[in-house]
Amino acid sequence: MEVPFVLLIGLFFSAAVYLMLSKFLVRVLLGVVLLGNAVNLLIFTNGRILREVPPIIPAGHDVPQALTANPLPQALILTAIVISFSFFAFLLVLVYRAYQDLGTDNGNEMRLAEPENDPLPPTGY
Amino acid sequence: MNTLIFRTVAPFLTALMVLFSLFVLLRGHNEPGGGFIGGLIAVSAFAIYGIANGIAAVRKALWFHPMTISAFGLFIAAIAGLMSIFFAVPFMTGLWVYPVILGVEIPLSSVMLFDTGVYLVVVGAITSIALALEAEEDA
Amino acid sequence: MAATPTDLSAALVMTPVATADWLVVLPPAWCILAGAVLLMARKSLHLQGFLAVPALAVLVLLDALLLAHVAANGPVTMVMGRWLPPFGIAFTADLTGVLFALAGAVVALAGAVHALTDIDGSGRRYGFYPFLLLLMAGVSGAFLTGDIFNLYVWFEVLLISSFGLITLGSEPRQIDGAIKYAFLNLIATTLFLITTGYLYGIFGTLNMADIAAKAAAGRAELPLMTLAMLYLTAFGMKAAAFPVNFWLPASYHTPRIVVSALFAGLLTKVGIYALLRTLIMLFPVEREELSFVIALTGAATMLLGALGALGQNDIRRLLGYLVISGIGVMLAGLSLGSPGGTGGAIFYALHSMVVMTGLYMAAGLAGRLSGTFDLSRLGGLYARSALFSALSLVLFFAVSGLPPFSGFWPKVMVAKAAMDIGAWWLAAVVFLSGFLTTIAVGRVFLLAYWRPAGGALSAETIPASALLPLVALTALTAVFGLFPEALLSTIQLAAQGLADPRAYIGSVFPGGN
Numbered sequence: 031m032e033v034p035f036v037l038l039i040g041l042f043f044s045a046a047v048y049l050m051l052s053k054f055l056v057r058v059l060l061g062v063v064l065l066g067n068a069v070n071l072l073i074f075t076n077g078r079i080l081r082e083v084p085p086i087i088p089a090g091h092d093v094p095q096a097l098t099a100n101p102l103p104q105a106l107i108l109t110a111i112v113i114s115f116s117f118f119a120f121l122l123v124l125v126y127r128a129y130q131d132l133g134t135d136n137g138n139e140m141r142l143a144e145p146e147n148d149p150l151p152p153t154g155y
Numbered sequence: 156m157n158t159l160i161f162r163t164v165a166p167f168l169t170a171l172m173v174l175f176s177l178f179v180l181l182r183g184h185n186e187p188g189g190g191f192i193g194g195l196i197a198v199s200a201f202a203i204y205g206i207a208n209g210i211a212a213v214r215k216a217l218w219f220h221p222m223t224i225s226a227f228g229l230f231i232a233a234i235a236g237l238m239s240i241f242f243a244v245p246f247m248t249g250l251w252v253y254p255v256i257l258g259v260e261i262p263l264s265s266v267m268l269f270d271t272g273v274y275l276v277v278v279g280a281i282t283s284i285a286l287a288l289e290a291e292e293d294a
Numbered sequence: 295m296a297a298t299p300t301d302l303s304a305a306l307v308m309t310p311v312a313t314a315d316w317l318v319v320l321p322p323a324w325c326i327l328a329g330a331v332l333l334m335a336r337k338s339l340h341l342q343g344f345l346a347v348p349a350l351a352v353l354v355l356l357d358a359l360l361l362a363h364v365a366a367n368g369p370v371t372m373v374m375g376r377w378l379p380p381f382g383i384a385f386t387a388d389l390t391g392v393l394f395a396l397a398g399a400v401v402a403l404a405g406a407v408h409a410l411t412d413i414d415g416s417g418r419r420y421g422f423y424p425f426l427l428l429l430m431a432g433v434s435g436a437f438l439t440g441d442i443f444n445l446y447v448w449f450e451v452l453l454i455s456s457f458g459l460i461t462l463g464s465e466p467r468q469i470d471g472a473i474k475y476a477f478l479n480l481i482a483t484t485l486f487l488i489t490t491g492y493l494y495g496i497f498g499t500l501n502m503a504d505i506a507a508k509a510a511a512g513r514a515e516l517p518l519m520t521l522a523m524l525y526l527t528a529f530g531m532k533a534a535a536f537p538v539n540f541w542l543p544a545s546y547h548t549p550r551i552v553v554s555a556l557f558a559g560l561l562t563k564v565g566i567y568a569l570l571r572t573l574i575m576l577f578p579v580e581r582e583e584l585s586f587v588i589a590l591t592g593a594a595t596m597l598l599g600a601l602g603a604l605g606q607n608d609i610r611r612l613l614g615y616l617v618i619s620g621i622g623v624m625l626a627g628l629s630l631g632s633p634g635g636t637g638g639a640i641f642y643a644l645h646s647m648v649v650m651t652g653l654y655m656a657a658g659l660a661g662r663l664s665g666t667f668d669l670s671r672l673g674g675l676y677a678r679s680a681l682f683s684a685l686s687l688v689l690f691f692a693v694s695g696l697p698p699f700s701g702f703w704p705k706v707m708v709a710k711a712a713m714d715i716g717a718w719w720l721a722a723v724v725f726l727s728g729f730l731t732t733i734a735v736g737r738v739f740l741l742a743y744w745r746p747a748g749g750a751l752s753a754e755t756i757p758a759s760a761l762l763p764l765v766a767l768t769a770l771t772a773v774f775g776l777f778p779e780a781l782l783s784t785i786q787l788a789a790q791g792l793a794d795p796r797a798y799i800g801s802v803f804p805g806g807n
Contacts, residue, residue: 050481055473058477062477062480062481062484065481065484066484069484069487069488069491072488072491072492073487073491073494075495076491076492076494076495077494077495078495086186086187089185092302102494102500103494106443106491106494108191109443109447110487112191113447113450116280116454117450117454117480119281119284120284120454120457120476121476121477121480122288123284123287123288124457124461124469124472124473124476125473126288127464127469128469128470128473131464131466131469132466132469132470137473140470140473140474141470142466142467142470143467143470143471143474143544143545143547143548144543144544148606148607148608149607149670150605150607151604151605151606151607151669151670151737151741152607152669152670152741155741155745222333222336222421223333223334225333226329226330226331226333226334226424227330227334229326229329229330229333230327230330230331230334233323233326233327233330234327236323237323237327240313240316243310243311243313244307244310244311244376245307245311245372245373245374245375245376246316246319246323246372246374246375246385247374247375248375248376249375
């Protein structure tokens, strides 16, 4: 099972990097979303893939009754999903605001913070 | 989007979804469910209400500002963790009480308090983002 | 099948926990609690400052008590929810972490007091103080956690609060800076997460003490070099090291000046702390092999920072490059790995937290008095206020590494450690970058302070609450420059604890692993 997953992860990462190399922020944003999913798959695969039951302890017991899937990667992924989801929401608003206020979604044209012809400091009084 | 059918159904749908989100929240201790997923269901409910009746109606219906709800959730989640300082057990240890109310034993725990906090944080934070995005849509 | 009574002592902490051990988790928990209260009360503007400043004072107190506790008893551990490590998330405070946490808390307190009169009503309405408290929750959590995935979570907590702070006011210029800051930092933390995924696949544990022990035991067959290199890249990006530093000069001059001051004091240093924790404590052998790469990166970062500072007209951007230059010194110390090198890196990080925050505050006051941050238009500040000029001069000396201020000792430690192993070129770069920094800040003093004013300066008096934190930070750098012995011996113990983590591991696994 690992090999198809590894190939899929590779595909996700290359697509994410390709999108993030774009000048346009919306594509970069989509790249970031893909990257987050690639990482989640990566953690999932790293936790070893088993065809087992979900790690839920039946009522009245203290320990699982049979072999279960590894719950830790699932917890890690859940955390990572929550975090990447909130970042996506924030970045979406930020990119939209940038488009409204700066009138562009092209990263190369955003030069307000670093003006192109910033003067050099004076060399004398 | 703003058809008569949708506008008529939306309040009932919202009420049903909020109820369901509470069910998912309370179910979460021993079965799949919990604060995060319950919170997301509630946010979807408010988003539907906002699409149908506008964000002003949602803000009015929520009564509190979404960020205040979120802050209150954070507050009770932190309190749920800190309560264990009085019982000489580590941070965030689950504490249980079993009060009998009207002849029914109701297990209450700091874990549930924490989960409720998570629910409120998610409801507040994501609702405020959803409302901000919907407000851009209206403008 | 009936439930068999299970022996819980294999998984849970059964002994009562001493109240003193709670100090490990209290700093982040307290910040979250206070941040939540401030967020609920964000409509009452006049309350914000009065609540936030005492809250941060309590944080300083908690960190100071924790430092005393750790200095007396060695590393302290507490696990969440009674689950024994490595199952539960452990918080472990050792000297390095607590020193960073205490310095961070002091800087945040200074920033909060400074902001009382500097952040205007709109900034407060957008929630400066709640975000600051949540930022401090992230920073304290990152310094005190003993679990590498938990470290990632705290990184994200501080990142999302810093997003809130950097967009405070939402001017177009800020949005531009925030975009670059947000995207590039997000990629850095994602790289951190990728590496942590690999690390979990390799070790099957996320507890740092457990990893340190398992890495030492199974070094021969595990692909640890990959992990070390990936962590170096991820945290190097967070710390703004040379080839991946471009987010910092693009964004640090755009937010409110207090926010810049806090960022300069806190954020990049968290990256340095994570580098120390992973490369010195978890992967020391791999760090030794990467030593030359790190040293080159450090040298390039120092020079880029100093040269960049020479070419800036806006003093806030100039200071951004000085932050980068300081990161280079810490990387140089890290690359050496010897007690002197690691100690120098820790000392320089603590020094840089205090001094960079002070410098941004001074720049903010200069800008407020003159109405501009342009070196070509600033002037007459010495005639305006001699006390303020003297304070600024002390900070300029400190950031250049001139004696008798706190920047001098760590630079000497790093340079000496470099010369001990024959890396004279690294020592030379440390001094060259110090020399270039002296020229850059000397020119600021010459132009902005000594040069007669071009136009009329603002007649407003500098409010005491804006000047007091500046005085306090300047006093700190002077005191630790003149009497470094106590701090030096603590830092040496901290560096030893990182290089030889037996005490750290012993605190997490008291019964042996």
